Amino acid sequence: THDRNFLANVLLGNGGSYSGASTNTATVTAKPLIRAEDAALGAGNASLCYSAGAPAGQALLDPAKVAGKIVVCTRGENARVDKSLAVLNAGGVGMILVDGPADTGPVGDIHSVPTVHLPSVNAAPVKAYAATAGATASISPFANVSKPAPVMAGFSSRGPNMGDFNIMKPDLTAPGVDVIAGVSAQLTEAQRLDVINGSLTPPEAWASYQGTSMSSPHVAG
DSSP states (O other): OOSEEEEEEEEETTSOEEEEEOOOOSOEEEEEEEEGGGSBSSSSEEEEEESSOOOTTEEEBOHHHHTTSEEEEEOBSBOHHHHHHHHHHTTOSEEEEEOOTTSOOOOOOOOSSOEEEEOGGGHHHHHHHHTSTTOEEEEOOOEEEEOOOOOOOTTSOOEEETTEEEEEEOSSOOOOSSEEEEOOOOOOHHHHHHHHHTSSOOOOSEEEEOSHHHHHHHHHO
16 A cells, blocks of 8 residues: 545534545535435345446335435445445445445545445444435545555455465566556547537546556556
């Protein structure tokens, strides 16, 4: 890891305040708050917030229940950014993404709606409040907060090879968590023309990435 920590705050209507990973630049004032599992379209569980093609047992989000609200989605199975797209498509104005016990920790992705990604320890109190009548939440813009570094990422090798305890891994490490990287948008020809004529705002030209693909350029440099 590096010493930059991109954090935003979630303030609940009951006074609870939580900080999590975010690259959100907007302010979302107090809006109604709903758990995704309480916003299913038809039968099924919508907690994972699929934007389309939900597998058996998983429902999509119901626009009638989500419009104008901040939605609490659970990490797992589909991509994290697909979850915020699902909230956007259903008319939601923000997302609180919560980890489960087995997840590796919050990530500051670029999302379709203002988003804060909270660790698993915050999941129960946030969901419990979101299930109450009249629940509200607000989301702050992110700030760059210093943190201790370097720390080996939770998803990295971090010690002896289990097959031979005399072999230490990794051989070499470098920052590869929440690294700001330039990205090239994948646009159709029609979308490119829309950008040129001004009817479509170009997607962000950067994103927050993690993994070997981010740490290896540091080593190569």
